[in-house]
Amino acid sequence: MKAKTLAALQDARTQRQALALATRLSDAAEALIYTDRAEGALAGDAAVVAAARRALGIGRSETVEVGGQRIFLNVYVPPPRLIIVGAVHIAQSLAPMASLLDFDVTVVDPRRAFATDSRFPGVKVMQDWADEAFEKMGLDVSTAVVTLTHDPKLDDPALEAALRSDVFYIGALGSRRTHAKRKDRLAEAGITDEQFARIHGPVGLNIGAKSPAEIAVSIMGQIVEVRARRIEELAGPKVVAA
Template sequence: MTPTLFQALQAARRAKRPVLLATRLSDGAQALVGPDGAHGANLPEAVVAAARQALAEDVARTVEVEGARWFLHPHNPPLRLIVVGAVHIAQALAPMAPPLGFAVTVIDPRRAFATGERFPGVALDHRWPDEAMAALGPDGRSAVVTLTHDPKLDDPALDAALRSDAFYIGALGSRRTHAARLARLAALGHAPETLARIHGPIGLAIGAETAPEIALAIMAEIVAVRRRATLVSPAREAA
């Protein structure tokens, strides 16, 4: 890898920009490809298309184009799960995410709930959600889940998430609760098509009842959205 290419790759990783390193196996020629195409290189269009797909799927692969084999290696920013509310469902959800590649942060200013004893090994943020979300800066590799049922905590987090590139936004609550929530967020200036980004009631329809089951339904929906799988109706209408 040339010093210029290495510096460009490192700069993209520091800035948390998705980028893919394409290497022609016959001679080691390399180029970087982002979601909007190749930069500083004249790659065959089929290589760029395959690279963008590999980047979106976050899967390395080898492709053959015009008789040449290319190795496509995505360098995506880390996956993050930002949970608002240190509640029982969050306790079940937090350990499920790391094996799936997600770094977890739980936001809750209520220090009696957000403790290391209840969330061992999990990053805890005791700031109010608007401050915490501004500092965390959700991006296209972030999922945001609100679980408190308290508009003072959930609404600022959802407001921030809707103004971000978060790939998944979910909120716990019944259909009635969600309708009231949407009305409040609309009053903050969010259009209907923006509000449609919120998954609420949250989770896949697996008949979840217990906190671990609801957490499983939420995590399954996050993975399905990330992988662009076909989704079914929400899992639970929590009170």
């Protein structure tokens, strides 16, 4: 691997950028293909770029045939991430569940009495307002955001920021009545009906959950389901024609 390519991969990992290294097996010609640009000898081949972006979407390295060329697509994607807004009891169950499923978990809550390492061992805790935390972390297509506080001052800025990003999942705790009031508030902030429809609210699968742990199971199940469906939709055919 070229030094320039290795440096690009390391930088992408640091920045949580998805990146595919496309290599033509016949002569080792390469291209670095991001979601918004492509660089290298194969960057001008639209079919190669499309195949690489499909592979990025499903998060899977593979060898494809494009216009008679065999191309190996080595995919580097950031690990799935779950940002939990609200260091509440449900979050104490949800965080370890997500970690067991290899999600990179961050709990965000400006209330210092709740957002402590002792209450959330093994996960990152940020004592910030959610929109400020999101600006520090950045939001991407590998990220899920769940708000659990029931407090509009905490939840609404988080939801507004998430809705203006390309995160793959947004969930918000609350009853249908609470969700309707939430819609009115976010509409005043400029969120459209189409954007608001991305929110899973009331959050979680309808499994009759009552306890904090059961609600956490329903939320995590829904996140896994949404992510799996997204990957399935993006997968498409493996062989790409020129």
